[in-house]
Amino acid sequence: MTTPVLEVRGLVKAFPVGGGIFERLRFRKGQLLAPQKILRAVNGVNLSIAPGEVMALVGESGCGKSTVAKTIARIYEPTAGEIRIDGQDVSHLGFREMRPVRRKLQMIFQDPYASLDPRQRVKDIVIEPRRAQTGRTMSRKALEEEAVALLARVGLNAEQANRYPHQFSGGQRQRIGIARALSVRPKLIIADEPVSALDVSIQAQILNLMMDLRDEFGLSYLFVSHDLSVVHHIADKIGVMYLGFMVETASRDQLFNQPKHPYTKALLSAAPTVDKALRKPEIEITGEVPSALRLPHGCCFRTRCPLAFDRCAAERPALQAQPDGSSVACHLHDQTSVARSA
Amino acid sequence: MSETLLDIRGLKTHFHTFSGLVKAVDGVSFDVRKGEVVGLVGESGGGKSVIGFSILRLIEPPGRIEAGEILFDGEDLTKKSEVEIRAVRGGEIAMVFQDPMTSLNPVYTIGRQMDEMLQLHTELAEPARRARCIRMLEDVGISEAESRLNAYPHQFSGGMRQRVVIAIALLAGSRLIIADEPTTALDVTVQSQILKLMRRQISERGAAMILVTHDLAVVSEMADRIVVLYCGRVVERGRTEDVIAHPAHPYTRGLLDSIPRITDRQHRLRQIPGTVPDIRELGSGCSFRERCFRAQPLCAEKTPELAPVRQTLDAACHFPLEETKA
Secondary structure (H helix, E strand, C coil), rough: CCCCCCCEEEEEEEECCCCCHHHCCCEECEEECCCCEEEEEEEEEEECCCCCCCCEECCCCCCCCHHHHHHCCCCCCCCCEEEEEEEECCCCHHHHCCHHHHEEEEEEEECCCCCCCCCCCCCHHHHHHHHHHHHHCCCCHHHHHHHHHHHCCCCHHHHHCCCHHHHHHHHHHHHHHHHHHHCCCCCEEEECCCCCCCCCHHHHHHHHHHHHHHHHHEEEEEEEEEHHHHHHHHCCCEEECCCCEEECCCCEHHHHHCCCCCHHHHHHCCCCCCCCCHHHCCCCCCCCCCCCCCCCCCCCCCCCCCCCCHHHHHHHCEEEECCCCCCCCCCCHHHHHHHHCC | CCCCCEEEEEEEEEEEEECCCEEEEEEEEEECCCCCEEEEEEECCCCCCHHHHHHCCCCCCCCCEEEEEEECEEHHHHHHHHHHHHEECCCEEECCCCCHHHHHCCCCCHHHHHHHHHHHHHCHHHHHHHHHHHHHHHHHCCCHHHCCCCCCCHCCHHHHHHHHHHHHHHHHCEEEEEEEEECCCHHHHHHHHHHHHHHHHHHHCCCCEEHHHHHHHHHHCCEEEEEEEEEEEEEEEEEHHHHHHHHCCCCHHHHHHHHCCCCCCCCCCCCCCCCCCCHHHHHCCCCCCHHHHHHHHHHHHCCCCEEEEEECEEEECCCCCCCCCC
């Protein structure tokens, strides 16, 4: 078996929040305490991506999907857990030690307006990662030629290479972001909602470009999105997240044909579609996502789940492998109890 | 056929900017009947939001309504004075904006903001207004409504805030609600709750709604009729089923094809080439012609007029698409 490009084991990321020490001061049982408020963004996520594979993380806002992406890219340091890129553990590498790793891993961001330096020319933006990786060994001319070639690959011409970001539309800026990520020929690209800021007609152009580049460069993607139809189009396998937990992982066909977790079913039925004939029986869920500052005990989804029962409040379900190869964290799909009752 | 509530005829809203004249809305006509949901769709720059703002006369310089009539119940809103239009805003016609955080005032309680609406548009006394606010909050699915009246917007989640905004829009018994991307900032599970709520409240009250959105899927589930906009003009309008199933304008077709579908997955999505042209540099001819796969020399010479293509569908295209046989 080949080494996965990315392997994540038990990833946990918690953020201390709640302001300075004086804001947190409390008297409790005669003692002066400053309890730390902890926002538990990611609570033990496992995933692995094989070379050339596209994995998507889906979920609603606040489910921790972007935090997972940013922690893997080591914009954040994980609180616990292991991140292996091409077999190498990068979970606690320092800034300088990460630099060679970034040759294998690049990121594309959601907001094409905020992710490009407005005062750099496009050709300089695109080649910046390459320049950083090669030190001063490449001549300016060689770098510029590469920049123009990269821009041509994503559909921008040489004349546009000398312009500034504000002269481009959202879709074109996202192309620039993709060219920048490609400049070091990475194995893995982490794309955090790369098309959600774009109009549908432009969104299709960018998705097509990303799929072409995957075939051409043998890229793997970790694709973070809230849009199920986009995910269905691009992903080989999908992880569904809720409140920092992975509630279901499955191949694309399994997830869309036989969703197992009640939350996955609810997501699928809530997504609006133009194909009216196709409406699935609605699983209606009420309310909204609880706060990650106070996670419900037991199953994270039980507060909104129409199928919740006693055990869901008492015990947190673990992600369990299912007979068909998918994994689900739900007591209704508990394989040990199924085996016992059989 | 039910009565016409709003009739927009040849509306032109232009912005006189330093870098040139922007014809954001350039000759738009459509109507809204009582009890109906009309969806305005299109990509950014299509002019869909500007139409919503024009109806309520919320266009500020350098923008101006240059021509056209906006007949609401037979009265032309473009001819009303500022004092008269203020009675219409929030009263006869209410608006729900995209971002519920910026459309609520962060320093006043929910109760006070709701009460303001009733003070302006009704003659009710304080206890009656309060009772009505509480009932309205319950109607939009907010529990413990009475104590929630004293809460501030930041104490609500995004979905709850949008419920409050909808409650405010419905409070004064408006006959037309203009909802500008009401669920774009919300998660899908919350979005479906809010859309159902709006649909139910509209039909219970016999009001009409203009739903402005970029999301064809949302429109296809909500609207009775669809108006598709491109570069400030109506390119297609008709009954929702017809527009979605058999669009006549190549732009609508392209938009529908660009949506990744869960039913059939091709390796590549069919895409509309190019980008929306700069609205300041539109010459004569069809503004979609440079991205259109059916464009012919005629498209550059003559601007196509909106004309009936089929019984329930109008399109502005010299070479409209045939009805596809399923």
